Amino acid sequence: PSVYEVNLxxxxxxxxxxxxxxxxxxxxxxxxDLEEDIESVQGVxxxxxxxxxxxxxxxxxxxxxxxxxxxxxxxxxxxVPSENTNTSGGSITLGDGRYQLQVPGEFKTPDxxxxxxxxxxxxxxxxxKDLARIVDGFKDETSRSRLNGRESVNLSVKxxxxxxxxxISREIDRLIDREKQRWPQxxxxxxxxxxxxxxxxxxxxxxxNILSGLVLVVVVLLFAxxxxxxxxxxxxxxxxxxxxxxxxxxxxxxxxxVVLFSLTLALGMLVDNAIVIVENIYRYMEQGxxxxxxxxxxxxxxxxxxxxxxxxTVAAFAPMLFWPGIMGEFMAYLPLTLIVTLSSSLFVALVxxxxxxxxxxxxxxxxxxxxxxxxxxxxxxxxxxxxxxxxPILKTYxxxxxxxxxxxxxxxxxxxxxxxxxxxxxxLVIGIEKPVEFFPxxxxxxxxxxxxxxxxxxxxxxxxxxxxxxxxxxxxxxxGLTLGEQxxxxxxxRTHVKRGGDTFTGPTDFDNVEHVYATSVEKFGSKLFSxxxxxxxxxxxxxxxxxxxxxxxxxxxIRKRVQGIPGAxxxxxxxxGGPPTGDPINIEIAGDDFRTLGLISKKIQDTISxxxxxxxxxxxxxxxxxxxxxxxxxQKAALLGLSTGxxxxxxxxxxxxxxxxxxxxxxxDY
Numbered sequence: 001p002s003v004y005e006v007n008l009x010x011x012x013x014x015x016x017x018x019x020x021x022x023x024x025x026x027x028x029x030x031x032x033d034l035e036e037d038i039e040s041v042q043g044v045x046x047x048x049x050x051x052x053x054x055x056x057x058x059x060x061x062x063x064x065x066x067x068x069x070x071x072x073x074x075x076x077x078x079x080v081p082s083e084n085t086n087t088s089g090g091s092i093t094l095g096d097g098r099y100q101l102q103v104p105g106e107f108k109t110p111d112x113x114x115x116x117x118x119x120x121x122x123x124x125x126x127x128x129k130d131l132a133r134i135v136d137g138f139k140d141e142t143s144r145s146r147l148n149g150r151e152s153v154n155l156s157v158k159x160x161x162x163x164x165x166x167x168i169s170r171e172i173d174r175l176i177d178r179e180k181q182r183w184p185q186x187x188x189x190x191x192x193x194x195x196x197x198x199x200x201x202x203x204x205x206x207x208x209n210i211l212s213g214l215v216l217v218v219v220v221l222l223f224a225x226x227x228x229x230x231x232x233x234x235x236x237x238x239x240x241x242x243x244x245x246x247x248x249x250x251x252x253x254x255x256x257x258v259v260l261f262s263l264t265l266a267l268g269m270l271v272d273n274a275i276v277i278v279e280n281i282y283r284y285m286e287q288g289x290x291x292x293x294x295x296x297x298x299x300x301x302x303x304x305x306x307x308x309x310x311x312x313t314v315a316a317f318a319p320m321l322f323w324p325g326i327m328g329e330f331m332a333y334l335p336l337t338l339i340v341t342l343s344s345s346l347f348v349a350l351v352x353x354x355x356x357x358x359x360x361x362x363x364x365x366x367x368x369x370x371x372x373x374x375x376x377x378x379x380x381x382x383x384x385x386x387x388x389x390x391x392p393i394l395k396t397y398x399x400x401x402x403x404x405x406x407x408x409x410x411x412x413x414x415x416x417x418x419x420x421x422x423x424x425x426x427x428l429v430i431g432i433e434k435p436v437e438f439f440p441x442x443x444x445x446x447x448x449x450x451x452x453x454x455x456x457x458x459x460x461x462x463x464x465x466x467x468x469x470x471x472x473x474x475x476x477x478x479x480g481l482t483l484g485e486q487x488x489x490x491x492x493x494r495t496h497v498k499r500g501g502d503t504f505t506g507p508t509d510f511d512n513v514e515h516v517y518a519t520s521v522e523k524f525g526s527k528l529f530s531x532x533x534x535x536x537x538x539x540x541x542x543x544x545x546x547x548x549x550x551x552x553x554x555x556x557x558i559r560k561r562v563q564g565i566p567g568a569x570x571x572x573x574x575x576x577g578g579p580p581t582g583d584p585i586n587i588e589i590a591g592d593d594f595r596t597l598g599l600i601s602k603k604i605q606d607t608i609s610x611x612x613x614x615x616x617x618x619x620x621x622x623x624x625x626x627x628x629x630x631x632x633x634x635q636k637a638a639l640l641g642l643s644t645g646x647x648x649x650x651x652x653x654x655x656x657x658x659x660x661x662x663x664x665x666x667x668x669d670y
Contacts, residue, residue: 011575012048012156013165013195014172015538017147017517020187024151025138028052030183031153037179038155041171043163050519051145052153053138055670057110057663061132063654069121071131073650076118077660080128083116084661107663110134143521144463147190148507149470149491154517164254166203169196192515192540193446193575202260213237213267221275229282232356236274236348237267243344244337251340253333262337269313269342273306273349281357291361295354303350310346314339443550444574446540449473449562450533451520452569452618456626459522462535465568466520469537472561473516475509498546510554512547515540535568559615571616597621 016034018027028051035047059076066073089101107113114129128134145154159168176189214234221230244263253259280302284294317335322328389398404411449469453462467487471477476490493505507516521534539558541551559572587604591597598621605617630651632644652658663670 012193013159014157014169014191015193015517016155016157016176017145017152017190017192018155018187019147019150019152019190020184022184022187024051024153025053025055026184027153027187028054030187031155034155034176034179037175038157038172041168041175043159043168045158045160048156050143050154050156050521051151053141056137056139057113057670058135058137059113059128059132060135065131069119069126069131071119071126073653074646077658079116079118080113081661084663110136110663141459143519144459146470146518148516149487152517154519162254165196165199169194190515192517193538198445199257202257203255206260206263209264209267210237210241217271228360228362229278232353232360233271233274233278235356236345236353237270239348239352240270240341240345243347244341247340247344248337253336256333258330258333259337262334263341266338266341270345273310273345274353276302276306277349277353278357281354281361282363285361285363292358295358299350299354306349307346310342314342443544443552444541444555445551446538446575447555447558448573448575449537449539449558450571450573451535451537452533453535453567455623459520462522463520465565466518466535466537468565469562469570470516470518472565473508473537473539473558475561497548498542499548500546512541512549512551512554513539514542569618571618598623
């Protein structure tokens with residue numbers, strides 16, 4: 001049995017493509033070495049290597065000579081392994097010492113295999129060279145990869161759930177920078193589909209939002225409370241964020257997309273409590289109370305309203321913590337982060353901001369000279385002075401409030417009528433049932449064209465279909481040319497202009513496409529736990545700020561181009577930004593007869609495909625692999641001294657070969 005770690009979001013976090021003029025076998029060796037090194041990085045789940053050729057020592061047997069000498073093909077699987085081995089003979093005693101007895105037998109060169117005695121015929125030895133020839137060649141290809149139309153070897157890196165994608169990406173980049181110094185000259189490695197880049201941009205945006213929030217808070221409060229007091233309020237942002245990051249780290253919460261979004265969402269609420277506290281302290285100081293007494297009395301005066309307002313916001317998000325299912329696991333980070341952030345801001349407002357105000361807060365010199373020093377108890381005893389309404393904004397607001405309070409009935413009726421008008425507008429524009437979308441569509445950063453060939457298709461067939469899709473994506477379809485001519489024409493470098501005016505060489509006729517890589521894999525069965533096919537084409541777009549038009553438009557055009565290609569089921573999938581949700585509509589068909597279920601599924605697909613705006617209809621039904629059955633006459637086989645198992649093994653060896661032993665050279669196994 002085999003045990004695998006299943007990750008439902010098993011999309012690669014990055015794809016590296018090796019290309020160069022050193023040859024595909026050399027690139028394959030480099031990729032295999034990188035695979036071992038990258039998988040040793042903490043947090044990496046696995047690395048899939050596609051493309052390239054591996055060295056193999058092949059014994060090509062002549063069936064006629066085997067028949068002449070009456071030697072079964074199974075003799076090679078018995079003799080070759082027994083000769084190509086280092087045997088330990090135990091230990092012997094010579095004089096006063098004990099020595100290990102060894103019998104070295106591993107082949108030093110492939111030519112040594114020729115001298116093996118396979119059997120005897122009429123009293124004479126029959127050597128392997130009499131029956132077969134040795135070929136120092138390559139294994140049969142099981143996969144092929146290309147980058148922008150050139151042969152390459154691709155490495156797809158997948159991470160474990162919950163691991164730090166930015167750290168993993170940095171460690172892999174450092175590893176590659178260290179290893180590439182030993183590569184042959186002219187070897188290039190291209191980094192594509194980098195999810196760490198997107199996460200890094202989100203972290204950078206959060207940092208920019210924090211800094212811009214500090215500046216904007218200072219600017220907004222500058223005219224109302226003065227520069228010094230505005231800075232005291234603004235300090236609530238970094239202190240609250242620091243506490244939030246500390247608590248999240250203790251709880252083991254990583255900075256994923258939902259956490260980053262939640263921090264950005266909470267950023268605007270961090271200063272609410274601080275504004276109330278600092279403004280009340282400032283008001284006490286305006287009436288002549290000292291800074292320390294003002295900080296104590298003003299904070300205690302509004303503490304319960306501030307706590308109550310924060311708890312009401314926290315209570316609104318708390319039920320989301322108990323959201324069940326996969327969606328609940330994904331969205332639970334939102335209320336958790338908001339609750340931690342708001343609680344941190346409450347602590348900062350009640351503890352940190354009063355402490356800062358007691359040291360650094362000052363009122364204007366004019367107001368300070370007009371007041372004599374009094375205590376907070378004296379202010380409370382004689383009653384607080386009302387706030388003086390000054391300035392055009394406050395005076396206009398006061399007049400508006402006077403009018404509304406004097407005409408309360410009119411204001412209530414007008415408010416109700418305005419509400420009815422908005423309801424009618426909603427009904428006319430949207431309707432009774434509001435359209436619901438699980439995750440809104442955004443401009444995709446990368447897309448994948450999945451190719452699902454029929455069961456039993458060989459690599460040549462799969463690769464031919466893949467090349468047709470590549471030609472269609474590149475926009476070079478010409479029915480008057482052969483596939484090879486179309487393919488050579490498709491990948492002629494083309495010059496494009498970015499939005500900023502810079503030029504770059506792209507592989508297609510799309511201005512937004514930076515790289516296109518293709519992977520063809522000969523593999524029976526389907527990938528049960530993955531939403532990306534083994535045979536696919538990955539398309540990487542330029543960064544958002546460099547695109548001349550939305551990549552969603554290119555996505556629709558690519559979908560149209562590959563729609564009519566026969567020979568395989570072809571679907572286009574954009575990179576998902578949320579949890580693995582699957583397709584928008586799923587229909588489950590249950591029954592006892594699997595073949596009947598497949599027929600019903602085919603009819604349902606044909607019916608659904610005719611509905612407008614329906615695209616990429618597919619199922620997970622897998623046809624049985626085509627087979628050729630060999631019926632054995634057991635009586636005749638027994639007369640010839642053969643068994644069903646021996647005949648099956650002989651057929652397997654004759655058609656597919658058999659791994660009889662391992663040849664070692666320079667630390668590598670072949």
